[in-house]
Amino acid sequence: MATIIGGLTSSHIPAVGNAIAKGLQDDPYWKPFFDGYPPIRDWLADHKPDVAINIYNDHGLGFFLDKMPTFAIGAAHEYRNEDEGWGIPQLPPFPGDPKLSWHIIESMVAQEFDITSCQELAVDHGFTVPMQLFWPGAPNNPDMPRVVPISANTVQHPIPTLKRALDFGKALRRALLSYPEDIKVVILGTGGLSHQLDGTRAGFINKDFDQYCMEKIVTDPEELTKITRMELVEKAGAQGTEFLMWMMMRGALGDKVTPIHANYHIPISNTGAGTMMLECAA
Amino acid sequence: MNLAEFDHHAPIDGTTIFDGTQAMKGYALNKMCYSFNAAEAREAYKADPEAYYDRFGLNEAQKQACRDKNVLDLIAAGGNIYYLAKFAGIFHLDVQDVGAQQTGMTKDAFKEMLRKAGE
Numbered sequence: 001m002a003t004i005i006g007g008l009t010s011s012h013i014p015a016v017g018n019a020i021a022k023g024l025q026d027d028p029y030w031k032p033f034f035d036g037y038p039p040i041r042d043w044l045a046d047h048k049p050d051v052a053i054n055i056y057n058d059h060g061l062g063f064f065l066d067k068m069p070t071f072a073i074g075a076a077h078e079y080r081n082e083d084e085g086w087g088i089p090q091l092p093p094f095p096g097d098p099k100l101s102w103h104i105i106e107s108m109v110a111q112e113f114d115i116t117s118c119q120e121l122a123v124d125h126g127f128t129v130p131m132q133l134f135w136p137g138a139p140n141n142p143d144m145p146r147v148v149p150i151s152a153n154t155v156q157h158p159i160p161t162l163k164r165a166l167d168f169g170k171a172l173r174r175a176l177l178s179y180p181e182d183i184k185v186v187i188l189g190t191g192g193l194s195h196q197l198d199g200t201r202a203g204f205i206n207k208d209f210d211q212y213c214m215e216k217i218v219t220d221p222e223e224l225t226k227i228t229r230m231e232l233v234e235k236a237g238a239q240g241t242e243f244l245m246w247m248m249m250r251g252a253l254g255d256k257v258t259p260i261h262a263n264y265h266i267p268i269s270n271t272g273a274g275t276m277m278l279e280c281a282a
Numbered sequence: 283m284n285l286a287e288f289d290h291h292a293p294i295d296g297t298t299i300f301d302g303t304q305a306m307k308g309y310a311l312n313k314m315c316y317s318f319n320a321a322e323a324r325e326a327y328k329a330d331p332e333a334y335y336d337r338f339g340l341n342e343a344q345k346q347a348c349r350d351k352n353v354l355d356l357i358a359a360g361g362n363i364y365y366l367a368k369f370a371g372i373f374h375l376d377v378q379d380v381g382a383q384q385t386g387m388t389k390d391a392f393k394e395m396l397r398k399a400g401e
Contacts, residue, residue: 015376015377059364059367060315060316060319060362060364060365060367060368061319064312064313064316065305065309065312065313065316065362066313082319083319083320083321084319084368085318085319085320085324085367085368085371085372086367086368086370086371086376087371087374155300155362155364156300156301156302156305156362157291157299157300157301157302158301196297197363197367197377197380197381198297198298198353198357198363198366198384199296199297199298199354199357199384200295200296200354200384200385201294201295201296201297202296202380202381202384202385203381203385203392203395203396203399204296205396205399205400206399207399207400230291230292230294230299233294233297233299234294234297238297238299238300238363239363265400266396266397266399266400267393267396267397267399267400269376269377269378270377270378270381270396272399272400
């Protein structure tokens with residue numbers, strides 16, 4: 001059966017993709033951010049997961065407002081990264097695992113999560129930037145795992161509640177643990193932390209709230225489900241709602257996790273950037 | 283139909299909740315911005331912006347906000363920031379240019395405000 005070995009979180013700020021393309025990892029502005037990744041890469045090199053479930057939010061590449069799935073699961077042989085319109089370099093396609101994808105889709109719907117299945121899905125910076133951070137050179141990294149992208153809607157309200165996001169992760173866990181093949185799986189929750197791009201409150205960052213979330217996501221994610229969606233907008237900023245991806249990731253890890261590594265840095269672009277590595281109990 | 287009757291969010295200062303009301307108001311504008319994922323669409327827009335607005339059926343408020351490159355007006359006209367970012371990209375405006383414009387700050391002052399949030 002599949003084993004969930006741990007969870008990773010990362011911001012997925014587009015400017016990071018440009019910084020990687022320009023080789024700015026040691027630049028004084030960028031270094032405190034990029035320094036959060038080598039310990040996680042070491043852990044990944046030791047554990048070599050076969051599959052990465054990448055939970056992210058599409059920002060208007062894979063989906064438009066004509067049809068906006070609340071939860072979408074990729075079921076493709078590969079996932080193309082396409083032009084997003086503002087100059088981030090495009091990467092080659094990422095290899096999928098459609099057999100696992102369909103197992104997850106079957107299981108999620110059986111558990112009454114009525115998801116959207118995607119046999120074609122263009123993946124944007126929300127997906128690609130964390131992959132590049134965790135597997136340098138992605139997708140052309142020798143340890144590159146196969147991927148299953150899962151996108152949740154944070155573009156248009158109503159967005160899912162924090163409780164629903166955590167419950168989604170719990171159902172995803174049951175789906176993975178019922179997979180008959182012996183594979184090692186790592187779960188990525190990407191996005192956040194606090195930031196707001198729009199309105200006269202643009203530039204809002206909330207260090208205290210971010211640090212509270214980074215603590216509770218380890219020790220007591222259930223407590224975070226008491227936060228309403230409008231409170232999340234108020235405290236994390238309009239785009240800080242991407243924290244929902246972290247909740248989905250966390251639900252898939254089970255009750256007890258061991259924090260292996262964490263980094264938090266303000267600002268990267270307009271964002272409080274959070275990075276975490278949580279290991280599941282063996 | 284009165285869209286206002288659907289507005290059930292508690293107000294948050296300086297923040298427009300992009301919900302069904304805004305999504306309906308801004309559909310044409312956001313659809314135009316979504317098209318800018320494609321390089322040929324960006325070129326077509328640059329060649330003749332007014333014709334491009336008409337092709338997507340933008341209303342006058344949306345057209346004027348585009349002509350002015352005024353982000354707060356674009357949001358008021360129903361624009362969603364993730365799609366507007368693609369419009370801003372045509373003019374090489376990044377999220378800090380966009381933030382500075384909306385808050386009435388210089389870009390340097392805006393970046394300094396962000397830096398101070400980390401102290």
